[in-house]
Amino acid sequence: MMRAVSLLAVASAAAILSACAGGVEPPAERGVCYVVEPGADGADPAFNVLARDQTQIEFCAARLEEMRLRFLGLGGNRRDVIGVYQGQFIFIDRAGVWFGKSLDGPRFMALARTGDGRLAVPGAIEQAPVAPGQ
Template sequence: MMRAFSLLTVLAAGSVLGACAGGVEAPSEPGVCYAVERGEEGKAPTFNVVARDQSQIEFCAARLEEMRLRFLTLGGNRREVTGAYQGQFIFIDRAGVWFGKSLDGSRFMALARTGDGRLAVPGAIEQEPVGPGQ
């Protein structure tokens, strides 16, 4: 009886882990920056090379931001871009740049937009002092 319970526990844990691992993984080729085109419902996304020989994820984000701005100047209306770099996803929107391990999971902010739309490290953006006598 105990052996059957242990076997069921292992099988249940394996199916839960398998369900989590079923998501789309970002390509992990060193130094290659990709733009990600999400597929239609039920279809896999497409990864298109934007730049090679990028030494850091922030440089890839800069290439994706350049691409986004270029499309906007050509009359496009897409304000959000998704990319990938060495196993991580990059999300660019009106608030800034976010990194995440999956397309639909949690993200953390890497770069925030300044008042004039440029990108900067969040802690580097100076705020106007607010308070009495300021």
């Protein structure tokens, strides 16, 4: 009886954890860069192939940025783009490029925008020294 209760408790905990960790499962196909189209009315998002044979997540981010700029140049107004590379989400916005494991979980900055809008590694951006007292 005790063993059955323990198994039931473990199964319940696993079900709760999987429900919490649920969300959208991104594709993890090797070397494929996807653009994510939000689902309408609460539907799951669509994952559309943007580029194949991408060797690094940064190259996928570059393809997503190219797409974003191309659409803006054609008169579009979508400034934020979401993509996926090998199971990892890529978020591009006016501040830069962010990576995350889920659509709504924590993100970390991978590339920051420079003053002229280009993308650079955050530590590579030099700031003008501030004089004492300013």
